[in-house]
Amino acid sequence: MKQSLQLRLGQQLTMTPQLQQAIRLLQLSSIELKQEIQEVLESNIMLEVAEDNATAEVKTTPSEDQSVTANSTEIPEELPVDANWDDVYDNVYTTLGPADSDSEYAQQNAKPESLHEHLQQQLELTRFSDRDRTIASAIIDAINDEGYLSIPLTELSDDLKSQLEDLELDEVEAVLHQVQNFDPPGIAAQNLGECLAIQLRQLPPETPWRREAFLLVTDHLKALGEQNITVMKKALHVNDAELEQIISLIRSLNPYPGSEFSANETEYVIPDVFVFKKNGKWEVSLNPEIAPKLRINPFYSNMIKRADTSDDNQSMKNHLQEARWFLRSLQSRTDTLLRVAHCIVERQQEFLEHGEIAMKPMVLRDVAETLNIHESTVSRVTNKKYMHTPNGIYEFKYFFSSHVSTQSGGECSATAIKAFIKELVDHENPAKPLSDLKISKLLQEKGINVARRTVAKYREAQGIPSSSQRKRLL
Secondary structure, eight states: OOOOOOOOOOOOOOOOHHHHHHHHHHTOOHHHHHHHHHHHHHHOTTEEEOOOOOOOOOOOOOOTTOSOOTTOOSOOSOOOTTOOHHHHOTTSOOSSSOOTTHHHHHHHTSOOOOHHHHHHHHHHHSOOOHHHHHHHHHHHHTBOTTSBBOSOHHHHHHHHTTTSTTOOHHHHHHHHHHHTTSSSTTTTBSSHHHHHHHHHHTSOTTSTTHHHHHHHHHHOHHHHHTTOHHHHHHHHTOOHHHHHHHHHHHHTSOSOGGGGSOSSOOOOOOOSEEEEEETTEEEEEEOTTSSOOEEEOHHHHHHGGGOOOOHHHHHHHHHHHHHHHHHHHHHHHHHHHHHHHHHHHHHTHHHHHHOGGGOOOBOHHHHHHHHTOOHHHHHHHHTTOEEEETTEEEEGGGGOBOEEEBTTSOEEEHHHHHHHHHHHHHTSBTTBOOOHHHHHHHHHHTTBOOOHHHHHHHHHHTTOOOHHHHOOOO
């Protein structure tokens, strides 16, 4: 086989380090961007935060009849014999601990107490024998986030037999009843009926209809769930008005006693842009707190002009080039973010004026074609970016949704359809809730062609129960 040289021409797209950096900055959230900027400031000597040169000057003039004041910055050589340090320097901290005013800040930033921590604290304050304390601790560990016992009591008893000799199920049940008296009411129940019964037991005995409500949740819970008026009236020997008061008492109870304890810390959203109306026109502005203003250090940049070939000077040149690339990438991110935000606001002005019902259908391709950029760029710039509007704070991706055709040949956003469904459900008759088929017909009367199964899908996505579950006869 004869060897030969061949020349071929072709085009190949190669991502430069600058382009890679710009793409990476584009998809960062505001919090991730702050961390990235802080890391660059610590590693690159050429970058610094541009601070305002104006500084406030505070002048203090001591009174003529006093030689030392609390605002004095110099310590006098001698003090009057009858003077106290606190009388002269009343603004000096006497301890290294936080001030009293910091307690509110510490409380706001404290980790929320979990349900298990709350129960363990009550366990430590309750008189238990060592044997019963072991059982109670196992019961608390078996409670889920909703406040229910997550495993059967028999299974829990079998697991404890390896730790406690001659353990009987009655002994575990006795400790369970004590734990069920803990706060919040209804904790450690094995099912919904027991949870409601525990809460009713803890109500004052003189509570109206307490006995009837207890009988209803323990013996006729199925009839209560199905809203079977006939069965409930016959079982309790009451009329419609009395049954309404009994059901009202049951509705005041909490079916999920552990829900008030949040296991996750609160996450705060920092908006990237602000949308406001000025002179009848919607405008978009960048949040100035997202990223500090950066600049190249003039002192170090002037030192490079020596033009020598030392290693230090070459390192400073590399830092200067990297700093310029970073500033350009940061500016490109800001420009693209504002352009996409302007395009979204321009297309969703009806939403800003009237809310979710007026949401227009929009996909990433629509913005990409309008701004003449790639669809993947729009996807990156809308990921984990938030917009502050008069209607609330929304993620950029919230404004992109699928569409459904209308009878007039137009399109309706899926977000708007969900809003229509929620509005219809909110204003329906509780005794005769709207079925998915009826909602579909009502939407068709508005010119929106939505099938029944599509209505069911949008209803379930919003957490709205079915018509049978929403039915309220009383």
